[in-house]
Amino acid sequence: MNTKDLNTTIGQALNQARQQLKEKGTGSPALDAEVLLSSVTGLDRAGLYREWERRLPGEEEARFFELVRRRGLSEPVAYLTGHKEFMGLDFTVGPSVLVPRPETELLVETALEVLPPSAKIIDVGTGSGAIAVSLASFLEGAVVYATDRSPEALDVARLNAARLGVGERCFFYHGNLLEPLSGLGLRGRVDLIAANLPYIGREEYPGLPEEVRLYEPPPALDGGAGGLDLYRRLIPAAPEFLKKGGLLLMEIGCRQGQALSALLSVPVWKVTVRKDLAGLDRLVVARYAQS
Numbered sequence: 001m002n003t004k005d006l007n008t009t010i011g012q013a014l015n016q017a018r019q020q021l022k023e024k025g026t027g028s029p030a031l032d033a034e035v036l037l038s039s040v041t042g043l044d045r046a047g048l049y050r051e052w053e054r055r056l057p058g059e060e061e062a063r064f065f066e067l068v069r070r071r072g073l074s075e076p077v078a079y080l081t082g083h084k085e086f087m088g089l090d091f092t093v094g095p096s097v098l099v100p101r102p103e104t105e106l107l108v109e110t111a112l113e114v115l116p117p118s119a120k121i122i123d124v125g126t127g128s129g130a131i132a133v134s135l136a137s138f139l140e141g142a143v144v145y146a147t148d149r150s151p152e153a154l155d156v157a158r159l160n161a162a163r164l165g166v167g168e169r170c171f172f173y174h175g176n177l178l179e180p181l182s183g184l185g186l187r188g189r190v191d192l193i194a195a196n197l198p199y200i201g202r203e204e205y206p207g208l209p210e211e212v213r214l215y216e217p218p219p220a221l222d223g224g225a226g227g228l229d230l231y232r233r234l235i236p237a238a239p240e241f242l243k244k245g246g247l248l249l250m251e252i253g254c255r256q257g258q259a260l261s262a263l264l265s266v267p268v269w270k271v272t273v274r275k276d277l278a279g280l281d282r283l284v285v286a287r288y289a290q291s
């Protein structure tokens, strides 16, 4: 048999895909090709190298090169595979939610440093549920109340809570910021309000990478002029829910630390700004000092 009649091997498919993605200028062509082929074959990345010479069934080859084509148009890898790892947990994602970012792990890690195992937590703007579900997973008695104004995002968050075994302790509410939570008896009883709300300044929007600008939901990114509109509305609403000494954690862009800290008045709030692994301001930690 002429070898041209045989299907492509895993090694050939990876090499072709890397080349195609490199020509399209995507950021990490080799890694992206591996992650996409893993999702199609069910092999992990090491498995692709172990089975380098294995021939792909025609249907898998076609599916893989369709994903590579879409990746070449900047579609995020996580939307193509339907999965994203966050805090070591496997989250289902899709175009109705922001792809959870590694920077956001700083917020979760900060919360885990200080919260008791049975904490009461609010996650405002929960998206995929990355923060809410991680905190419920790592704090075995915690109860999390999460909100989002996108019903589609809440469906994804509910699915993640159920898939990751914390659906009984995560409650999801549709609406604006903290408004859906009034009337639940949470007044003055909450240990932590976590917020990774949209903080991209509207003026920065046109300069975002295509991968973000063309594919991720604008309501998950657009923080109005200067980027702090949502936090400006959240801060005055937070004290109603927090215990004395409770925390408000807000993820920010690297140039927003001072401006956001200035919105948190002394002595009501004790404020620090934490940096991410890249050494950039990433998290405002505000302790509610009054009851």
Ligand SMILES: C[S@@+](CC[C@H](N)C(=O)[O-])C[C@H]1O[C@@H](n2cnc3c(N)ncnc32)[C@H](O)[C@@H]1O
Pocket (backbone or CB within 6 Å): 097, 098, 099, 100, 101, 104, 124, 125, 126, 127, 128, 129, 130, 131, 147, 148, 149, 150, 153, 175, 176, 177, 196, 197, 198, 199, 219, 220, 221, 230
């Ligand atoms: C930056 S995404 C963060 C998602 C998730 N918390 C994470 O860290 O991956 C912001 C989320 O806030 C939601 N959102 C935007 N404005 C909101 C509002 N006024 N009230 C509630 N949620 C809002 C968006 O729908 C989106 O899901």
